[in-house]
Amino acid sequence: MESRPTLAVFKFASCDGCQLTLLSLEDDLLALASRLHVAHFLEATSRIEPGPYDIALVEGSVSTPRDIERIRQIRRDSRYLITIGACATAGGIQALRNWADSEEYLRAVYARPEYIETLATSTAIADHVTVDFELRGCPIDKRQLLDVIGSLLAGRRPRIPNHEVCLDCKRKGTVCVMVAHGTPCLGPVTHSGCDALCPAHDRGCYGCFGPSRQPNLVSLSDQLRRDGMPPREIVQAFRGINAYSPEFRGEGDRLEAESDRSDEADRSGEADRSGEAGRSGEADR
Amino acid sequence: MDATVASTLWLARDELQRLIDLLWDRQYRVIGPRIDSGAIVYDEVRHQDELPVGWTEQQEAAKYRLVRRDDGQRFGFNVGPHSWKRYLFPPRAVVGEATRGPQGWQLSDHPEEAPAYAFLGVRACELAAIAVQDRTLIHDQYSDPIYAERRRRALIVAVNCTQAASTCFCTSMNTGPRCTAGFDLALTELDDGYTVEVGSDRGAEIVAALALPSADAGSRRRADGRRAEAVNQIRKRLDTTDIRNLLMDNLEHPRWDEVAERCLSCTNCTMVCPTCFCSSVEEVSDLQGDHVQRVRQWDSCFSGEISYMNGSLVRGDIRSRYRQWLTHKLATWFDQFDTSGCVGCGRCITWCPVGIDLTEEVAAIRETPP
């Protein structure tokens, strides 16, 4: 038996981008392969070995009944189970279905929905089994992945900074897109990891690394509203790549309920003032 | 003329390029204001036309916009998102290295060949900020070697403000708008040129090399007039009366809870502040772990990790972090460095994404003693 720790990579509902990050380690890939024994990595090798595994990297979200069985088995087989990417840590972009009627979704995509077996929801791996460490990002960051694997190899718990994107953004010297351009940005509530890519490209962060450690979402929503962003659009901003993370989900739902209530009030207000002339529909937008 | 410290000379408008060229010739990296991504930032300047000619900024809490001026001023604005701290105390620097050899670890410092900067366009509040950082980072016993060496080499060409932003409050902090000390040269921009004050022997030597004539009385008077405009435009006030005790006696004031509801703990205020100096060291190693760099990065009292201890955070909520920032900046800085940590530049007000204004916070605490 080899003494090198074994690595296994598994995929659930996802785009493959996070496991690709592993293959994109380039200079470090072969070095990594010499320190770890790759026992299960369908995308990289046809040699498939049974568990137990020392380190399992799991990509993708749980979205079929079969997924639940598989992830439980993987958990049983693995010493450290590390989830990688927004799909695995928050349900991914596909978690948008969690707000929709999935029957309708099926019809929208597939001509013959009856063939498709699917859960109504897309959920994080940690909603189903115990996860030892979650690495965020859509996709995950190469350096952070190396850091996590390096820590595990050294027998340490990975430690990844969990501050807001803003800190990295300002270290880089990027001009704040929110203050200087009025561009909505989720950077102040988003977990670091990307080295503040989007603002460096003159656009707002759309939260692909998910919520930071203690995001003050209500305050950011208030500010976005003050800057003229309609509440419904703010809801959509939170319902993006990490829509189903508890924090973004909570704030999106809160705002939605609030704007539902105000629409309601508007409508009844309108009924009351049905005689009034010249009222523009603008306010509803 | 023979320029000495305190003499005032004249630099015609387009002669500014000669100054820039001379500085580059003398192996300085000239850093000055430039427009990038919708703001005036500090970056390398090789030509006078790269300066924000004919631009100014409008600033208010959480809002910054570039706007056109109706003249061709190059320094007709105040302060943007960058400060010189970026160059003197770089956001990321290697402070040490470790290499594993047959005898175990070899540790070395990572001495940098400190760049010689010439800063063009340093404002009065920024001169004050640099003086504050001198106190925070250079001490008799231990100093930040990177800051100290960069600082020693840096040449400072200050520029007097001729206008003020709505966020400026240097007059409350006694730091401006007039540049009084801490510069090698100080310019005041007029339509046809600059009056140049000499602040050091190094500055004198440079104006001598440029063979600048002395400024005539008319130009000096016009320069006085321009500078007075800046003073007149300053509206914001911070009442600093006994401010140290005011804050330290109100550590449990309800206002901290209120501000915590708005504060995102996003670190922006500390990043743009020209005096904030918190930093952390990160170990960056190759996968083998045989070669390690110790990288010091800007950190912030708003990041949770900074107060991590024994598995939890000492300042675990936003309230305590905001309180830490404000009390450090405006109160305990006096205990530590015998100066205020705030120079009144207003950056933290403009660049706070939710527009928290420290002067309002202090005023609120002052108004309602608990």
Place this chain on the structure above:
Amino acid sequence: MNAPQSAAIAANPWLSQTARIERITPEVDLVKTYHLRFTDPQVQANYRVAAGQFNMLYVPGVGEIAIGVSSDLQATEPRERTWDHTIRLAGHVTGALSEMEPGEVIGIRGPYGTTWPLDEQHGKDVLLVAGGTGLASLRSALYELLANRERYGRLTLVYGSRTPETLLYQGEYAAWAERGLKVHRIVDQATAGWKGQVGVVPRLIDGLRTLDPSNTVMLCCGPEVMMDYAVRSVVARGMREDQVWVSLERNMQCAVGLCGHCLLGPEFICRDGPVYRFDRVARYLKVESL
């Protein structure tokens, strides 16, 4: 020339020396004492540290941590001496240390910080109060007191720990007692065979029969809550806060007042502390999350 000059500009405060782990003494569960010697004999010979100060220990690739010196500094010539650090396994760096073997090399820089004010206490009774691993930071002071036993009045140690098994330096208590230190122990949870006291440290203090409030100083190191209650106890017995010294702890990256991590109100604990006369920091310790 505007830039301030300083003699220390050239010195890099981040630069560590290398030290070899000479021996490792397992103390109690999760706690070991690392006996270190600088690899450079010159540095080893010139290194001076006083009771209460700490070093920054560095494990490359993992991190750097503050650890008090726990050596008996009276014992031997500096040349032969090892610099001892008693360390509890807490996380990354301490975890990496716990995996190390004698012979391995780590980085060390220091000493830093203030010292226990022993010279000023001649003629006084000294009450040492420690909780858990806090005793490590008092050990050097304890040996210094014993070495100069005749200069002090009553010497008392009040030491509390979670369980009898986690009391540090148990093998040394008898010798301490012999040399004139009264040792009182208390544990949170008794286990089989424990005949001593059960409870918290302040309880032991309350129970001290021979406390002379006017002529006693207390040196205290342990968790902040414990120290808080210990001070309350002695104050209740008539001592003033300025008769108490405590050793504080905060995250530290630079240890030389440059990084801003260890701030407690106006205090840089690394530089102005870790040992404080209690009245200086009392008001800040009372404020939650300061």
Place this chain on the structure above:
Amino acid sequence: MNRDDLNRDVTNADDSHRDDVQGGVTTRSIRVENLTRVEGEGGLDIRLRSGALDDVKLNIFESPRFFEAMLRGRPLEETPDITARICGICPVAYQMSSVHALERALGVDAGEEIRRLRRLLYCAEWIESHALHVHLLHAPDFLGYPGSLEMSRDLPEEVTRGLQIRKAGNALLELIGGRAVHPINVAVGGFYKAPGRETLRRLVPDLQAGLRLAIDATRWVAGFDFPDFEQTYDTVCLVHPDEYPMCEGRIEASDGLSITSDEFESVFVERQVEHSTAMQSIRSDTGATYLLGPLARINGCRDRLMPAARRLADEIGLQTPCRNPYQMIVARSLEIVHAYEESLQIIAGYHQPKPSRVEYRPHAAAGSAVTEAPRGMLYHRYRIDEGGAIGEANIIPPTSQNQSQIERDLRSFLPGILEMDDDELAKRCEKLVRCYDPCISCSTHFLKVRIDRGG
């Protein structure tokens, strides 16, 4: 048999056989798990009855991700960011088809500089995606290794070369897109921030080195031993008069078909098949399957390859039209060379587009586009509603179009190898499937080969 059994099989072939006798006909089932070294996971189902091939199905057990449904109601600006998430291997392709379709709908012309920068970005993805497949996933098949990590022990230089080739592509992706997977810089109308000329030029030495390596590697690949297996294909790709196909042109087939993207859905029909959650495509006019991807492009547009790539194709003696699917790896390698060359050419003449994206006014509109993803033609169609939100989206990825073609190849391949034992047979089938570089992630989940052997 339980297809969920993740960890049991050490080889690709299941050790157990199953014999069923039904109505006098013997059906023998052999299961082979895990078709590997493809992007995404799926399965292959082969059924033999009384010793003869009965059916072949490429099974794609995808967890559906409903992208088209998710897009509905989202602001149109978000489209390139959302569709990128369909595939981590070729996100740029999704972004390119999205922005082209949306710009066509809105009547936006991004202009020449942006057009060239997009091509540059696309070249970078071709390099990255092709190099991944050629060097890390596919080459081991020709050299007898289970994967490139294993291969690197014996052939470290070749594997390192492959990694280097890919690295320069990734560096280019990062420079233009911000990052290699799910670039953040692609916008409807152009780019959020266009890289400066000098920044791009800094990559030139690496790209030149990459080009040399890619040429060497193509020679190496051309020397592989290719099984004799000629098929007739109806190949389809974009055709542009002056350029190698990428973002623009007409859709042309080897049988003479020539249409615009707006006619796509009337010619190429998607049908969902029972065993799979992905869609399959056939041509409505011929009822036949068709082939997309590098081979289709080389066959159709060899004369529009960049000069070095063209010379190299001659040097290695590539016969076009090439009908051997195993030679797709050669076509892919040549396209890497082409992409490197074209990148260098674009950078040499690059001027930073100003502004980096053109303004547009969202309005109700509809539009479609086809671009050439590394694996072939990728079709997007959108309807935009008045407020600028997506009203309807239709996306047809290349792998689902190639799927029926893969099955057809297998059907003609299998009769020749039925004598082989299950293990070997499965491996051979898997290798043939792998030639296509199927990107099952674009739609799928778990791939395995199952053989049902009659008698």
